[in-house]
Amino acid sequence: MTDTQDPIIKFSDVTKRFGDLVVLDHFDFEVNLGEKVALIGPSGSGKSTVLRILMTLETIQEGQIELDGIPYREPGGHGPFHASAKHLHNIRSRVGMVFQGFNLFPHMSVLRNITEAPVVVLGLSKREAKERAMQLLEMVGLADKADAFPTQLSGGQKQRVAIARALAMRPRVMLFDEPTSALDPELVGEVQEVIRGLAHEHDLTMLLVTHEMRFAREIADRVCFFDKGRIVEQGPPAEVMVNPQEERTQNFLAPYLADRQAGV
Amino acid sequence: MTGTALLPPLLAGAKITAELTIASTFIGAVLAFAAGIARGTGGRLIRLIAAVYIEIFRGTSLLVQLFWLYYALPLLGPSIGPFTTGVLALSLNIGAYGAEVVRGSILAVARAQHEAAIALNFSRRQRLWHIVLPQALPEMMPPLGNLAVQNLKDTSLVSMITIADLTFHAQNLRNLTLDTVPIYSLTLLLYFAMALILMACMRGLERWVRIGGSPARS
Numbered sequence: 308m309t310d311t312q313d314p315i316i317k318f319s320d321v322t323k324r325f326g327d328l329v330v331l332d333h334f335d336f337e338v339n340l341g342e343k344v345a346l347i348g349p350s351g352s353g354k355s356t357v358l359r360i361l362m363t364l365e366t367i368q369e370g371q372i373e374l375d376g377i378p379y380r381e382p383g384g385h386g387p388f389h390a391s392a393k394h395l396h397n398i399r400s401r402v403g404m405v406f407q408g409f410n411l412f413p414h415m416s417v418l419r420n421i422t423e424a425p426v427v428v429l430g431l432s433k434r435e436a437k438e439r440a441m442q443l444l445e446m447v448g449l450a451d452k453a454d455a456f457p458t459q460l461s462g463g464q465k466q467r468v469a470i471a472r473a474l475a476m477r478p479r480v481m482l483f484d485e486p487t488s489a490l491d492p493e494l495v496g497e498v499q500e501v502i503r504g505l506a507h508e509h510d511l512t513m514l515l516v517t518h519e520m521r522f523a524r525e526i527a528d529r530v531c532f533f534d535k536g537r538i539v540e541q542g543p544p545a546e547v548m549v550n551p552q553e554e555r556t557q558n559f560l561a562p563y564l565a566d567r568q569a570g571v
Numbered sequence: 572m573t574g575t576a577l578l579p580p581l582l583a584g585a586k587i588t589a590e591l592t593i594a595s596t597f598i599g600a601v602l603a604f605a606a607g608i609a610r611g612t613g614g615r616l617i618r619l620i621a622a623v624y625i626e627i628f629r630g631t632s633l634l635v636q637l638f639w640l641y642y643a644l645p646l647l648g649p650s651i652g653p654f655t656t657g658v659l660a661l662s663l664n665i666g667a668y669g670a671e672v673v674r675g676s677i678l679a680v681a682r683a684q685h686e687a688a689i690a691l692n693f694s695r696r697q698r699l700w701h702i703v704l705p706q707a708l709p710e711m712m713p714p715l716g717n718l719a720v721q722n723l724k725d726t727s728l729v730s731m732i733t734i735a736d737l738t739f740h741a742q743n744l745r746n747l748t749l750d751t752v753p754i755y756s757l758t759l760l761l762y763f764a765m766a767l768i769l770m771a772c773m774r775g776l777e778r779w780v781r782i783g784g785s786p787a788r789s
Contacts, residue, residue, distance in 0.1 A: 362690050392694065399692040410687035414705045424691035427701055476691060 313376065315340045315480065315512050316361065321370030323356055323536075330356045332536035334370070340479075343506050343513040345523035345544070348533030349559060354516045358482040361514070362404045363388060363395055375401055375479065403478030407485040409465040411457040411472070417444070418453040421472045429476070436475070443471035447501050463494030467501055474505075481505065483515040487522075495519070502526065520563040524548050532556045577744060577754060584740030585761045591654070591726045591736060592769070595661035596719050602666025603715070607673025612699055621670065628667035634728050636660045641732040657729035665722045672714045676707035709781050716773035720766050727762075737761055 314337035323331040331353045338344055346354035359365040360372065363379070366387045372379040377398060380389040388395060412420050421443060422436035431439070444450045447467040457465055466486055473481060483502060487495040499522050505511060506526040517523050523530055524544040531541040532553070540553045549564075551557045557564075610621035628636070637660045641653065651659070680703045688698040730739035741758040745751055 362686075364686050364689060396692060396694065399689065402690070404690040406683065406687065406690075408683055410683045412684065412687070412702060412706075423701060424693060427697050428692045428694075473690070 314338055315342075315375055316514075317371075317373040318357070319371045319373075321360070321367050321372060323353070323360065323365065323367050330536055331360075331367075334537060336531075336538065338480075338512060338514065341510050341512055343526055343528045344515070345527035345530045346514060346516045346533060347518070347520065347523055347530060347559070348539075352533035353536040354531075354533045355484050358404065358484050358514055358516060361480070362402055362482060363399060374398060400476070401479045402482065403473035403476055403480070404482040404484065405466070405469050405473055405486050407488050409457075409462070409469045409489070411465055411469055413457050415456075416453070417449065417455050417457070417460070417468050420457070420468060421475045424472070425475050439475055440471070443474055444468075446504070447471050448497075461494060462490045463497045466490065466498045470498075470501055470505075479510075480512045480514070483513065483517070485516050485518065487517070487519060520548065520560065532559065534559075577748075577750065577757060580740045580744060581737060581754075581757055581761060584735060584737035585765065587654075587735055587739075588723070588726050588737040588762075589765060591657055591661065591729060591734070592719075592723045592765070594658045595665060595726070596722050598658065598662035599665030599669055599718075599722065600715070602662060603669025603673050606666060606670035607677065608699070608704075610670060611674040611677040612695075624663075625667045625670050628663050629671070633660060633664050633725055634731060636664065637728060637732050653729070653732050653734045656732060657726070657734050661722060661725060661729070664725070665718055668721075669715055669718050672711050672718065673707070676711035677703055679710060680706050709777070712773070712777040712780055716770065716777065719773055720769055723766055723769055724762065 316336070316338040318334055318336040321331050321334045321336075322329065323334075330351075334353070334357075336357065346357060348354055356365060360367055361374070367379075379398060381391060381394050384390040384394065390398075412423070415423060418437065418440055421440035422431075422433065425431040425436040425439060426433060441450060441453065444453055447470060449464060449467055449471070452460065452464060452468070457468070460468065470486075486502065487498050490498065499519070502513075502515070502522075503526055506513060513526075515523065515527065527544050529541060530544045530547045531538045532547060532551070532555070533539065534555050540547055540551060540556045547556065548560060551560055606621045606625055609617045610625065613621065637656065640651070640656045640660055644650070677699075684702055684706065685698060688702045693701060726736060727738040730736050730742065733739075737758060741754050744754050748754070
């Protein structure tokens with residue numbers, strides 16, 4: 308899974324508050340290049356916030372974050388992120404994100420949803436961007452939907468387009484924020500299938516926030532159990548999810564473990 | 572005097588009214604977008620300047636603005652002709668109201684859309700032009716259409732600063748002939764006809780704006 312010493316993602320003593328609510332509490336976290344990490348835990352435990360901070364959608368109050376060795380804050384940087392627009396651009400170029408609510412652009416066709424950022428942000432020619440988009444659509448099984456609009460797609464199709472859209476920017480880190488939580492049960496499988504395929508990409512680092520325990524166990528190299536803004540327990544899924552040591556982890560995983568014992 | 576004799580002077584006035592409406596709606600639209608985008612997305616100073624402009628023109632009477640520009644401004648310096656004064660006042664007015672429509676539609680674009688655009692590394696300006704405005708534009712067209720029709724009717728106030736528009740001619744004719752009922756009936760009809768044409772144009776524009784966007788929203 309990993310063959311490097313330096314982590315690609317590093318949170319050091321990070322505290323994030325929303326008003327009086329502490330979401331991340333002196334939080335430390337490292338991810339190695341190519342690692343697939345599942346973040347699990349109760350709602351409000353801070354898992355999604357970790358992804359949103361990495362995507363620069365949220366600021367932090369204390370601590371340091373590094374990605375690829377680049378600190379998020381610049382010395383003497385201004386604004387809520389203590390960083391220039393150029394610096395944020397540099398960080399964002401390395402990270403892609405898939406949202407629970409898909410967030411496709413409703414005024415653009417499926418193809419344009421995927422080509423717009425490569426053309427506008429990366430400066431690719433329309434032809435190059437289209438080739439790249441069609442390859443990705445092929446990969447997620449939606450090549451025939453290139454000319455459709457988001458309103459004409461099912462939830463599972465929308466999320467697959469959203470994954471292709473994020474991948475078109477060639478990120479080093481992919482963040483999945485509850486990618487199947489907004490889907491009807493019968494559509495979860497097709498999205499998981501695509502994510503499962505990406506998990507085989509050796510160099511792609513993946514962070515997945517999910518409530519699908521079975522899926523987390525299947526694709527993750529490491530599972531991190533969050534509670535109250537901290538990682539309570541972490542390790543290979545075969546350990547954390549089969550034989551959790553902490554009481555809070557045991558309680559959280561109880562329904563999943565019961566299902567497993569019942570052979571469901 | 573018969574209706575046919577009344578019509579030529581009224582039509583001459585209607586032409587001036589149409590010219591005023593077209594010029595001020597067009598300039599007003601430019602002002603509306605500039606001030607609305609500035610107030611919705613600009614830096615602190617830009618926002619303040621836009622807000623001062625919008626609130627001054629929304630908060631004072633159009634008639635008094637016309638009088639001020641026509642009678643007071645020349646005493647302070649520049650003197651501009653009545654037609655220019657009329658276009659200026661009407662444009663600044665519809666621009667101020669339109670700016671709030673533009674700003675509101677921009678702010679109504681879902682936060683999730685901004686976040687998706689940030690995640691794809693669009694810059695602030697690219698987010699505005701590629702993601703936010705194309706979604707906001709179809710939403711702002713119906714209220715902007717209302718403002719354009721409102722603007723057409725507001726042009727009648729310029730008769731007070733000696734512009735020979737439709738209302739001005741109607742009042743003149745009435746003073747000359749005292750044919751009050753036919754004159755004002757014809758005048759109403761002419762305004763109504765122009766409003767119908769304007770509304771049809773705005774609906775066409777609305778459809779045009781939606782082309783290239785998502786298909787029929789069901």
